[in-house]
Amino acid sequence: MKMIDYDQPFAILPNRVWRTYRGGATLEGIEGREGEDGHFPEDWVGSATRAANMGREELVDEGVGRARGVDGAEYSMEELYQGDPDKALGAAHVAAYGAQPYLLVKLLDSAMRLHIQAHPSLAWAQAHLDANSGKTEAWWILGTRGAEGWVYLGFQHAPTLEEWRRIIDAQDIAAMEACFEKVPVQAGDVLLVAGGVPHAIGPGVFMVEIQEPTDYVVRCEYTHGGLELDEGARTMGLGLEKVLDLFDFSAYPLAEVKERFGPKPVVLSEGSGGREEVLLAAPQTDRLELRRIRARGECALQTDGRFSVLIATAGAGRIVAGGRELPLQQWSRCFLPAALTDVAVAGSLELARCLPPQPAD
Numbered sequence: 306m307k308m309i310d311y312d313q314p315f316a317i318l319p320n321r322v323w324r325t326y327r328g329g330a331t332l333e334g335i336e337g338r339e340g341e342d343g344h345f346p347e348d349w350v351g352s353a354t355r356a357a358n359m360g361r362e363e364l365v366d367e368g369v370g371r372a373r374g375v376d377g378a379e380y381s382m383e384e385l386y387q388g389d390p391d392k393a394l395g396a397a398h399v400a401a402y403g404a405q406p407y408l409l410v411k412l413l414d415s416a417m418r419l420h421i422q423a424h425p426s427l428a429w430a431q432a433h434l435d436a437n438s439g440k441t442e443a444w445w446i447l448g449t450r451g452a453e454g455w456v457y458l459g460f461q462h463a464p465t466l467e468e469w470r471r472i473i474d475a476q477d478i479a480a481m482e483a484c485f486e487k488v489p490v491q492a493g494d495v496l497l498v499a500g501g502v503p504h505a506i507g508p509g510v511f512m513v514e515i516q517e518p519t520d521y522v523v524r525c526e527y528t529h530g531g532l533e534l535d536e537g538a539r540t541m542g543l544g545l546e547k548v549l550d551l552f553d554f555s556a557y558p559l560a561e562v563k564e565r566f567g568p569k570p571v572v573l574s575e576g577s578g579g580r581e582e583v584l585l586a587a588p589q590t591d592r593l594e595l596r597r598i599r600a601r602g603e604c605a606l607q608t609d610g611r612f613s614v615l616i617a618t619a620g621a622g623r624i625v626a627g628g629r630e631l632p633l634q635q636w637s638r639c640f641l642p643a644a645l646t647d648v649a650v651a652g653s654l655e656l657a658r659c660l661p662p663q664p665a666d
Contacts, residue, residue: 309385311392311443312627313375313643317614317638320370321345322356325538326530328416331448331511335636342416350410350638350659351614353382357520357537368520372640375484375629382406383589385640392454393517394661395610396645397558401664408593408661409518410614412511412636416450419506420524421457421481423552426500427592430521433547439500441592442516443585445657446494447618450509454485457505458496462486466549473525473545473588486559495568495584501553502566513616515593515659516588523548568595579650581605587663596658606658614659615639622652 312441319336321329323344332348333340349368350355366381366447373379386393390404423438429436446454447606462484464472472480484503490496490510498504503525506512521541540548540595554563557565575581579600586594598604598615600622615624617637622631624639629640633654641648650656 307378309378309380310374310376311389311642313629314624314626314631314645315372315374315385315640315642317351317640318371318379318629320349320352320530321370322347322349322368323361325524325532326415326417326419327416330416331414332412333457346414351382351406351414351640352409352518353386353406354409354520368423369490375631385647392644393642394612397610397664398612398643398661402437402661405518405663406612407518408614408659409516410616410659411516412616413506413514414511415508417508417530420506420526420529421485421503422524423503423535424498424500424523425521425551427517428521429500429551433543434521434541436519436521438517438519439518439592440521441500441590442494442498442514442517443590443593443595444494445513445515445584445595446490446500446510447513447583448492448511449490450511451603452501454490454510455507456490456496456510457485457503457507458498458562459502459504460484460554461557463553463554463556464643466552466554468539469552469554470549471544476527478526479524488559488562492603494563496563496566497568497585497590498566499590500592501551503552513618513657513659515595517592520612523551524618548650572599573607574605576604580601581607581658591662593662594658594660598650598654598656598658599651600650600654600656603649606648606650608646608648609663611660612643612664613641615641616657616659618655618657620652620654622650625649625651
């Protein structure tokens with residue numbers, strides 16, 4: 306493989322991934338097609354994570370994306386991250402997490418309510434899966450198909466562990482849903498979903514999802530959306546008894562959910578050309594970082610030796626980095642290597658900037 310030039314931004318190419326639920330019509334439109342909803346409701350943006358899909362085990366690279374540099378050279382994300390990890394990901398990141406991004410970013414477009422589910426925390430994954438990542442995630446709502454979008458997030462009427470076992474064993478969906486209340490969401494809402502917190506994304510919700518780079522999930526509904534799930538897709542192959550203590554059985558009153566799980570914005574920089582602010586980061590979570598950039602001219606971005614993945618959620622303009630320019634329009638996706646130190650966004654734009662955790666000093 307030829308030497309990769311990391312002194313440039315990279316346009317991330319579409320990377321649709323099969324899932325057990327239906328959706329994706331919005332993504333079809335973004336890609337210039339008048340498509341229908343199907344089983345490809347997610348685009349994994351800048352991903353080096355492999356999808357764990359029942360019945361598709363032979364597709365060993367499903368989930369791994371590709372990107373193209375301003376110089377026209379195209380690479381898989383694995384090639385980009387591993388060609389020169391220090392330049393791609395950052396030396397401190399590689400020392401802390403290895404030559405992998407420790408981050409997964411998605412565009413997610415649901416046509417139906419997703420399975421009621423939960424993901425492991427880092428501590429649970431280390432203890433039970435011998436893994437160095439759990440699956441804490443965050444949602445940035447981009448829009449809803451109907452007037453009233455909603456999600457389930459945390460129990461509002463919390464069962465005991467024994468009650469939850471009985472509900473799942475019996476596949477008592479009415480009782481399962483009765484543990485939750487619908488949390489209304491609209492474009493602009495940001496929510497943190499920590500490992501262990503039960504949840505489900507409602508129908509017609511379009512979002513950026515940023516998460517730890519795994520596909521670990523416990524799905525509580527064994528038949529949903531016309532599919533019967535095997536044990537691997539239900540409980541990661543561990544069996545119900547071994548995953549019950551993964552769940553957070555706290556009760557989160559509906560009126561407190563958005564305050565409890567919402568962002569804590571901190572402005573990093575602001576000037577006549579725009580503003581960059583942190584929405585989610587430590588100490589609220591040490592598993593990921595999410596920022597919002599609003600440019601109204603030329604806005605210099607903060608750099609700290611980490612890579613980032615950008616998604617243009619509105620507007621048009623360009624990113625200037627390494628003395629080169631990459632045009633941006635709504636839904637453009639971009640990888641900024643850690644080696645870049647002089648980066649600016651120009652135009653009238655709003656962007657989601659997704660970063661891995663800050664390595665400990």
